[in-house]
Amino acid sequence: MKVEKSSLVAMLLEVGEENAAVLLARSDLPDEIDTDHDLDALLAFGLDRDEVSEVARLAVGAIESDDVNTRRRRGELEKTISRRWADLVEQWKS
Template sequence: MKVAKTSLVAMLLEVGEENAAVLLARSTLPDELDTDTDLDVLLTFGLEREQVDEMACLTIGGIEADDVNTRRRRDETDKTISRRWADLVDRWLT
């Protein structure tokens, strides 16, 4: 199943999987993921097969044309990820 990387990151953040979301966002995986071919890498982020399948189903339709709204949503997701990453690093250091 193909899904946008940013959509999967957003879904992970929404369900409380911050560590996996940060690892996925920072990964070298392409912007469009195939849950079958990229499954092994996704599992290394601490996810289980069922979680990947469930979140991929929830993000169906996440791959859209690269229009202004899509870029805006992508930018918002990137900012959210950056804030959460900074928060996680602060927690790890304190």
Template sequence: MRVAKNSLIGLLMEEGEEDLAVLIARSDLPEYLLTERDAGALAAIGLSNDELYALLPEIEGAERREGEGMSVGDLARLEQTVSDRWAHLVQDWNGKPRA
């Protein structure tokens, strides 16, 4: 099944899986994932096959509602959220206190 990377990231953010969403957003995975082809790479990041397949119906429904994908404004907000979360994670990993 073909899944938009942004749809997967958005759903993970909604589910409270910000860390995993950031890792996927920062990965070298293509913009459109093929579940069979990319399952191993997603598992290496932390999204198991079982978790991925459990999310597929929700992702498919979200993609249908969004038409061709996210609007430019939604994508910009998602990118900013991922960027902010990534910066937060890097600070935590480096042991630096947050401002």
């Protein structure tokens, strides 16, 4: 799976893998990481295969985080979008 290095670093931080995140951020790996090709390097940061797979899928949005703050932010965004649509429809009807 291909994933942006910055996204992977951010997701590692979010799931509490600070050491791996710092090591990845400072590594010579390219800006786009292929988790299959670069697996050995990722394992060297203290991650196991399952963690690499899960964090990569989280980073690309293939699965959702159980983080309460993420769900709260998504809910706030949905409300904002709903209000905006309601305002646009109201303007259109007037």
